[in-house]
Amino acid sequence: RKEVEQDPGPFNVPEGATVAFNCTYSNSASQSFFWYRQDCRKEPKLLMSVYSSGNEDGRFTAQLNRASQYISLLIRDSKLSDSATYLCVVNRRGFKTIFGAGTRLFVKA
Amino acid sequence: EPEVTQTPSHQVTQMGQEVILRCVPISNHLYFYWYRQILGQKVEFLVSFYNNEISEKSEIFDDQFSVERPDGSNFTLKIRSTKLEDSAMYFCASSEAPGTGFSGELFFGEGSRLTVL
Numbered sequence: 001r002k003e004v005e006q007d008p009g010p011f012n013v014p015e016g017a018t019v020a021f022n023c024t025y026s027n028s029a030s031q032s033f034f035w036y037r038q039d040c041r042k043e044p045k046l047l048m049s050v051y052s053s054g055n056e057d058g059r060f061t062a063q064l065n066r067a068s069q070y071i072s073l074l075i076r077d078s079k080l081s082d083s084a085t086y087l088c089v090v091n092r093r094g095f096k097t098i099f100g101a102g103t104r105l106f107v108k109a
Numbered sequence: 110e111p112e113v114t115q116t117p118s119h120q121v122t123q124m125g126q127e128v129i130l131r132c133v134p135i136s137n138h139l140y141f142y143w144y145r146q147i148l149g150q151k152v153e154f155l156v157s158f159y160n161n162e163i164s165e166k167s168e169i170f171d172d173q174f175s176v177e178r179p180d181g182s183n184f185t186l187k188i189r190s191t192k193l194e195d196s197a198m199y200f201c202a203s204s205e206a207p208g209t210g211f212s213g214e215l216f217f218g219e220g221s222r223l224t225v226l
Contacts, residue, residue, distance in 0.1 A: 034214070043200055043217035044152060087152065095140065095157035095165040097215060102151060 001026050003098050006088050010104035017078045021103050023071040023088030032091040033064055035073045037084045038102065044087055047073075078107045111135045115201050115218035122191055123226055130186045130221045132201030141184045142202040142215065143176065145169070152200070158184065191225045198222050 006023045013019050025033075033050035048055065050062040050071055061074040071088055088100035114133045122128050134141050143155040156166040158176055173189045184203075188195055199222075202215040 038152075041198075043219050044215075045217070046214045049214070095142070095159065096154055096167070097142075098154060099144075099152040 002101075003027055004088055004090050004100035006086075006100040007103045008101075010106055012106045012108065013078055015078055015080060015107055015109055017107075018074065018076050019078055019105060020075075021073040021086050021088070021105075023073075023100055025069050025071070025088075025090045025098075027090070027092050028069065030069075030090045030092045033062075033071050034089040034091075035060075035062060035071075036087040036089050036099070038087055039084050044089075044099070047086070075105075078105075080107050080109060083107045111137075111216075113201055113203055113216050113218035115199075115221050117221055118219065119222045119224070121224045121226065124193060125190050128188045128191055128195075128223060130188075130199050130201075130223070132184045132186070132218055133182050134184055134201065134203030135216055136182070138203035138205055138216070140164075140204045140206065141176075141178070142204075143186045144200045144202060144217075145197040146200065146220075147197045155186075155199075188223075191223070193225050196223055196225045 004025050035047040036044040037047045038044045048057050048062055050064045052064055054063045059076045063072045083106050085102040085104045087102045091097040116131045141158040144152050146152045154167050156170045157164045175187045177185050198220040200220045201218045204215050
């Protein structure tokens with residue numbers, strides 16, 4: 001089983017749509033959780049950290065369920081500029097941060 | 110805004126040649142990392158480095174790879190004898206903390222694309 005698994009995608013949505021990404025992780029010792037965004041042929045960039053209580057940043061909401069080892073990202077009111085690959089990222093105690101394979105999002109006018 | 114810088118942006122080399130990829134992490138960061146991404150595939154952890162030594166490495170990081178911090182600013186990845194399958198984008202990253210807790214954000218450089226012929 002992969003350590004971090006994501007919806008394979010791609011997701012094709014119209015502008016203004018709400019889209020949800022799911023992620024599961026296998027190592028119960030994982031401690032920190034993040035969503036990164038990667039544009040085509042660019043470096044990953046932090047979108048948001050994921051807190052146990054859930055957190056929101058503008059149109060983006062992240063949720064964590066430790067019991068189910070599940071992380072989600074909700075994007076409301078999608079913009080064309082949201083088109084990218086969204087990476088679920090998990091860190092367990094120590095220095096090794098593991099990336100999921102990513103889910104590609106296409107937002108169309 | 111402070112950033113991680115990498116050189117070269119693209120290197121083409123012949124199989125069997127040695128390659129050195131260079132990175133300048135953010136100046137007040139203490140933790141350094143190399144990741145690689147084969148075209149169309151996921152970002153894979155190679156190695157982390159702290160206090161002038163490797164703190165963790167993946168199974169990908171075999172004897173042909175080495176890292177070094179030769180001075181106070183550079184962090185290098187050396188591939189001793191390149192293979193075709195080493196062709197990938199190599200990302201350097203740095204962080205203030207080792208990825209645990211909310212301060213563990215990784216800041217990535219723009220990557221060095223390695224093409225092995």
